[in-house]
Amino acid sequence: MSEQESLIKFPCDFMIKAMGKATPEFQEVVFEIFQKHYPEFDPKKAKHQPSKNGNFTSITVTVYTTSKPHLDGIYQDLTDSGHVLWSM
Template identity: 50%
Template structure:
């Protein structure tokens, strides 16, 4: 039995991952560290941020060079397991 699941994504590809949380402390750094564990080759310009209208929350988008569905699953699992990350897309 194969571990490969069918996916509509063709790998490798550039894939944006967004994490949202409270704009407290080093949220951007935290998200980048979590993603970098699974995608160590983040390029310049890979990270963008956007504060919420009221300034209470921060959206961090990290564009990774995804090589497999398993890699993406691992990134999303790390973000989901982190208490400071309220949502990831």
């Protein structure tokens, strides 16, 4: 598969999940990243899932994305933030 090919057909709705420590800063950083890439992002539509002991939380957002570079950009910003432990 070449670099230009993708298993995902764009444009499409795509679910992105980020996990980090259950702190207000984690949520704030994740929301800022989503708003940077998706100005129409509505934080009220994000789904939160705390870990069993409440030490960690995940935030899941479904976005309409237009290209692989667009998707790669948000994943890179999530990874670079220092607050996100992993994303998928």
